[in-house]
Amino acid sequence: MYQQILFAADFSEDALRVGERARDIARKCGAKLSLIHVVEDVNISLGGGYELLPVLPDLPDEALLQESRNALGNLAQRLDITDAGLWVVNALSTKEGIIGAAKDHHIDLIVVGSHGRHGLALLLGSTANAVLHGAPCDVLAVRI
Amino acid sequence: MYQQILFAADFSEDALRVGERARDIARKCGAKLSLIHVVEDVNISLGGGYELLPVLPDLPDEALLQESRNALGNLAQRLDITDAGLWVVNALSTKEGIIGAAKDHHIDLIVVGSHGRHGLALLLGSTANAVLHGAPCDVLAVRI
Numbered sequence: 001m002y003q004q005i006l007f008a009a010d011f012s013e014d015a016l017r018v019g020e021r022a023r024d025i026a027r028k029c030g031a032k033l034s035l036i037h038v039v040e041d042v043n044i045s046l047g048g049g050y051e052l053l054p055v056l057p058d059l060p061d062e063a064l065l066q067e068s069r070n071a072l073g074n075l076a077q078r079l080d081i082t083d084a085g086l087w088v089v090n091a092l093s094t095k096e097g098i099i100g101a102a103k104d105h106h107i108d109l110i111v112v113g114s115h116g117r118h119g120l121a122l123l124l125g126s127t128a129n130a131v132l133h134g135a136p137c138d139v140l141a142v143r144i
Numbered sequence: 145m146y147q148q149i150l151f152a153a154d155f156s157e158d159a160l161r162v163g164e165r166a167r168d169i170a171r172k173c174g175a176k177l178s179l180i181h182v183v184e185d186v187n188i189s190l191g192g193g194y195e196l197l198p199v200l201p202d203l204p205d206e207a208l209l210q211e212s213r214n215a216l217g218n219l220a221q222r223l224d225i226t227d228a229g230l231w232v233v234n235a236l237s238t239k240e241g242i243i244g245a246a247k248d249h250h251i252d253l254i255v256v257g258s259h260g261r262h263g264l265a266l267l268l269g270s271t272a273n274a275v276l277h278g279a280p281c282d283v284l285a286v287r288i
Binding site: 001021024025028029114128129132133135136137138139140141142143 | 165168258273281
């Protein structure tokens with residue numbers, strides 16, 4: 001069974017429920033649990049002509065990363081897990097950040113929240129979807 | 145944790161490995177495991193003009209369903225699970241069959257094999273992908 005589980009955490013109101021699932025599975029399997037949050041370093045913003053333009057900023061500044069580290073720590077505390085790895089990484093996309101970490105750390109299960117796909121989300125896809133297609137390991141999509 | 149787990153089985157050479165994962169999780173959780181195989185009743189075939197045409201045949205004949213029932217029974221035997229529900233259903237698509245059964249039987253986890261997406265598969269999508277988007281519950285995509 002699983003030995004290295006990675007919970008891909010956003011800081012939405014559903015993160016706690018998804019995290020609980022990841023935690024419970026890790027406990028059942030006796031697996032090590034790590035939490036990751038990805039700070040994307042490319043943003044799409046409205047350009048002058050109302051076109052969607054990729055904006056390539058400097059790397060996220062230290063304050064933003066520190067804020068994410070604090071939020072991830074708080075989430076781990078609310079989940080009552082004290083021994084989890086807490087990783088804040090920045091990457092071109094959430095998908096790349098999660099998959100890169102999964103490969104680097106020999107993760108065998110990624111746990112990610114999954115919304116139903118409606119409207120604009122149907123067009124844009126979802127993190128769960130993206131992770132599913134690139135993951136080197138099993139992916140558990142927790143319905144939220 | 146999970147109480148009703150549904151393993152969506154094809155009869156590929158990877159089915160055994162995906163099934164073992166489903167079985168092991170069911171045992172860890174003390175969950176009931178059911179196996180489903182969907183016989184699609186719409187096929188796409190080459191029409192006279194080399195166009196891709198949907199072909200609406202009669203419902204799959206009893207021989208085909210019986211063959212699938214036998215294959216599902218064999219798979220359950222190889223997985224050493226004797227008490228699993230074995231469901232062969234026919235539906236418009238594999239996705240619809242799996243999701244319909246998940247709703248009808250109050251499934252809380254669907255386990256499905258997931259290939260990496262390359263070439264044509266990238267265009268066509270995958271069963272795991274389709275199930276993920278319509279599922280009423282959690283989905284575990286087992287990497288094969």
